[in-house]
Amino acid sequence: MAELMTDAEYELFLTDRGLKPEEYTTMELLAVATAREVPDDSFAFAGTGLPLLGTMLAQKTTAPHCTIIMEAGIVGPKIEHLPISVSDPRGCLRGSTVSNMADTFGTTALRGFCTVGILGGAECDQYGNLNSTVIGSYWPARVSGTGHGPQVRFAGSGGANNIASLADMLLVMMVHEKRRFPERVEYLTSITGLRGPKGETRFDYGLTRGGKTVVISDLCVLRSDPNDGILKLDIAFPGIDPELVKENTGWDLDISHARTMAPPTYEELKVLRTIVDPERIYLGRKSKRELAAEKAG
Amino acid sequence: MAELMTDAEYELFLTDRGLKPEEYTTMELLAVATAREVPDDSFAFAGTGLPLLGTMLAQKTTAPHCTIIMEAGIVGPKIEHLPISVSDPRGCLRGSTVSNMADTFGTTALRGFCTVGILGGAECDQYGNLNSTVIGSYWPARVSGTGHGPQVRFAGSGGANNIASLADMLLVMMVHEKRRFPERVEYLTSITGLRGPKGETRFDYGLTRGGKTVVISDLCVLRSDPNDGILKLDIAFPGIDPELVKENTGWDLDISHARTMAPPTYEELKVLRTIVDPERIYLGRKSKRELAAEKAG
């Protein structure tokens, strides 16, 4: 990545783009909130988009010894241009090794190097379990009995199931809507927290590591309670009322211990804007909530 | 490999080394006998020494489309200098791929490319099963109860067991002595033919391919009978009396269908001497029988 510019250069950079040092977009806020959750010395399995923005920001601020892993087989790249795919040649730049997916999940994760995974999903339930596969009956047309397939087909697991299975700690990026935070996901693509009628945990199903889940939505940070495994409101974003979060959550969300997030710092925004995504490929996008608001308005 | 020299050059080559076109050493005879058994279009798993000499000779004469596999991970080399180890860099020269042993036996052999394997052994029984591990009680000192280990410890399987397990056809190179051709091997390193009190075959133990065994000793060629799996004398070498073979074999050898080998041709010897082993690394050696005769005499 490039060297950090001077503050004077940064002022010009902001002016050119119509940005202000103390204001931030939702995407910028989410990247900062994510970065703050990435431990130093971690091996971070980051998908493209916000997960990678957050991880790269962490690497340039609080987690300088974080090793980025990208699931197509990349270990420890020194990225200069933001990748838009887990196989983008930009993600391979000056990696220690690049190989393949069996190595990512075997030679790296299962062999013992998977501290944090960062995922998105279409649905996230109260235990942090994710659905990124389907809504409205799973079965495809040949066997559905209806002549057609599911109501909405999403992309599917990709590596999400595996990252969720193998990481010590999981960060989940979500749009905070009630329908996306049901009590139970319709299809369980990626098991993260507790589950099941008898309170079975992931360990009851044979997973041997992990269990800590942090959800970063566009409203707040939810964190799994180690006692009952249920996600609770930990940090509301600046200006977000915990009650709003609760209203937009499909289970009876515990908001009793909510804190408020410290806004992104000057330094965090500067690194994010000038080094991580200077092209504003992702930072320039509107969040789904903002797009929906625009459409509605 | 080098281009074949002219006959005039060959004459000089022979004179320089005190060789004659129509005379041959035991090692040369064995290399020729081996080469004649290597099918064209085969994938030949050849160990160093006589197996490789024979395979390279075959490739230069009757089996031009034979692909040489060396167990350290070499596929299809174009050898110029005779390797003395399965990992000799000489064996890698202009290979299509070189990688590792898991690939030799997995990606190549088990995946479907292992037509012929060529092995040696300390003992070979009537079914072609081989011992290359131990004589005189297997157990090492910690558990032998005697304070010491076996009487004679050989090198062990290496890849022999695996080549024997996976090849369609196995060539075995042996010194023809009664003690080396027992009815039963003392330790079964490599299963090739039939076996067991109930007449179990290799397939009864779960192997899925192979079963054809040809033994090339320094006296003759033995071939497994498809009906009872027992090795029978097929070809006696020039000047070798079938009765001599029988006397030197530990089971009641069937010599009733013995043929006599056609001597090595001018062309076979020329290729072997001038292209395969011009340094006479192996061709210049005496066979164990010859060494023993020298010692005795």
Add this chain to the structure above:
Amino acid sequence: MANTNKITTAQEAIARYLKPGTQVCTCGFSYTRRPFTLVREIIRQGIGNLYLTMNGGTACEEALAAAGLIKWVESTYLGLEGIQPVANSFRRGIQDGEIEIVEDYSNYGYASRTVAGKYGWPFAPLVSELGSDILEYDVFSKAGLRGRDANGNWIDPRIPPKKFHVIDDPFDGWGLRPHAFEDGDNTANQTNNLEGARRSTKYTGNPGVKVVLVPPVIPEVALLRAQKVGDEGTVRLEGIFGPDIEQAIAARILIVECEQIVPEEELRAAPERNHIPAHIVDAIVEQPFGGYPSAVPNYYDYDWDWFVNYGRVNRRSKEEVKAWWQEHVVSTTDDWEYLMHKVGMNRLFHLRATPGYGYKADLERPM
């Protein structure tokens, strides 16, 4: 196959090895090194009812879906990833039933299957997918396509008799990391609940460490793009491998398209840098720039604008999307014509990789 006469054209290779219903594995991964020359040729020839199998379907597979050529698909991901992520033709095909079957795996599960395929193994062990619905839904089974028929033959020899099989680790988790070294393991794992997992009774009914055995992937035909292929078939890949070494080797028939066919000697000067031995390759097709619009490391970048534009095209009606592919691909006689007349030399050369990067370092990427 013997190392001779493998060099051919995309037309001939596709016509020879693909029939309606063939099981096809499209190699490469996401935006990188996709076999677009061969895929466009399938679209030109209109070979349909395909059974696609791959570790993550993106633009190649979306194209085949838009052309209405896919009947069954076995995959892990069906989307377009970063730029305009929804593979609408695929989604619509599944939703409206034109695509009859989707069998879901995870990337790691599928990758493990390709490892088994490469090594010729009967299965590979997987410590993942446990607890998820990937192990709960088995479409091929529900469709009656797994196992043997009354005569003892495989109902469909391309489909393994089981999607997976869970066993208790006979080594009781001894091999898992962190491992019980006398003074601890120095992995980066910060959590370890192996003891909890040892008590699991799911799947097998007995307490034990669960291991999911997954069968190999053994495609009838694999389509691979490489940078360079030797004239006997030796393949060397540059940049990330994706699932290609494994699944290409596992396939019965392997067709390789490439930027350049080179003398074997060039690649055989460093055989440890080659990835697929010559005998595995059945057909070689040379088509420079044929990976377009995907990236081919060290040669050219992905065409960002193509993907942004296609993200708009594929929101249109099914007929309009199909017509777009007709106009752009089916109307051309081969990939040279497609690349020269539909894409244009200027655009292709504009995408060439910057030395030292492997991609075009100053590619503009506006949304």
Add this chain to the structure above:
Amino acid sequence: MANTNKITTAQEAIARYLKPGTQVCTCGFSYTRRPFTLVREIIRQGIGNLYLTMNGGTACEEALAAAGLIKWVESTYLGLEGIQPVANSFRRGIQDGEIEIVEDYSNYGYASRTVAGKYGWPFAPLVSELGSDILEYDVFSKAGLRGRDANGNWIDPRIPPKKFHVIDDPFDGWGLRPHAFEDGDNTANQTNNLEGARRSTKYTGNPGVKVVLVPPVIPEVALLRAQKVGDEGTVRLEGIFGPDIEQAIAARILIVECEQIVPEEELRAAPERNHIPAHIVDAIVEQPFGGYPSAVPNYYDYDWDWFVNYGRVNRRSKEEVKAWWQEHVVSTTDDWEYLMHKVGMNRLFHLRATPGYGYKADLERPM
């Protein structure tokens, strides 16, 4: 480990990571790329009672046996291969009982174990060793070293609880080649008795296709020689890999000796050509020519004369062989002294590889 401060000397690395009794995996294979600098340093420091584990033991292991430093060994082959094949010190050590335990595997069995170790798998499937005595004799078990003690702890955490475990393939041989494609498989296999194998009732008592599950190899310390290592630990190998990528990655501690430590940037310019990621490496030792007398592809050839001579030395009495190693190695303070004074610059430079060959094309090889 973090990517800093790994560069050290052989003395320090061996003293830090090896204790009497440590389980050591000697990488490289046969005559190629053996970690002789580290092995000679073990001999200098006289660290004994070692538990050696490797896919084929040759000159490195013979040297350790001659020095009387080996107690247990887990291997596939113990010999000196082509030149003078008998590893007499090894043979004698086993026969007279100085080496207490030899646990035998086949090369493929062991290689499968290293694959499991690399991938972090609980086991790997093996279709070999069936019917042989390798599956009949289990020395660690007879010695009471496998499994758990009364408190439920592993008796020796370095030893898997079982040597192997045979199961019936739950996929009924579906994945094996030749495969039942509708019109046959185009492999080179000319024989196929899968049906016979399906009826086998050995090992499991039930009819089925037998698969031998083998546990991973997880060495406490692996010793690897490479041509180049980056200053953060990235390893690139040239020439044949041997078992090294797998077993080096599987090890808890990895010490790499090399011809040259280079800036990471040099290796990271083509990360797909690197074989071991930096975080796996714990210590880096630079020692040019330190692989002598083995061959290091593209650098130097094996020393034929050394092996011919040693084949005479090791026929002498145990004491004489030991004295020879004392004189040649233990008397030197480090490998620079060994290489400069016991071998000599002339000899080392004489062995340098011929460009385009990787070895010395005109090496004389008299017996």
